[in-house]
Amino acid sequence: MSIDQYKKFYWPGFRALMIGLIEAGLYPCPLVEGDYTSRLEIMSDVPPGKVCYHFEQVDFEKAKAVLKDVACIRGGVPITLMCTGTPEDVKARCKEMIDIVGKGGGYIMSTGVGVDDAKEENVRALIEFTKEYGVYKR
Secondary structure (H helix, E strand, O other): OOHHHHHHHHHHHHHHHHHHHHHOOOOOOOEEEEEOHHHHHHHOOOOOOOEEEEEEEOOHHHHHHHHOOOEEEEEEEOHHHHHHOOHHHHHHHHHHHHHHOOOOOOEEEEEOOOOOOOOHHHHHHHHHHHHHHOOOOO
16 A cells, blocks of 8 residues: 555544544554555654553654654564564664664563564563563653
């Protein structure tokens, strides 16, 4: 779908759904599948502090720049890494995500999709490293 088609056919209805959920007192956290880097500016048209986008794939550095004052960002650890990498690989990715996307808050460490097929030691590495390194300091 082109950007123009996205703006015309997809975004208005989806935005209206999210606004309705927000007005009902909920905080939408849609899973955004595929690479949405080109749509970030459009996706920033939501009430600040009310939406958390769970990205499967995106340029996370650009997402942070565009959405930092608008929406929380979740994701960043590819399921392929969780399934085939080592705990050290996972920790390195988590550090990168915390250093880039976690700066200033508004980030939730997570895989892009579920962890059903991930190596147990990699899931443990993600959790333990995040608990140690990913603490916001005031």
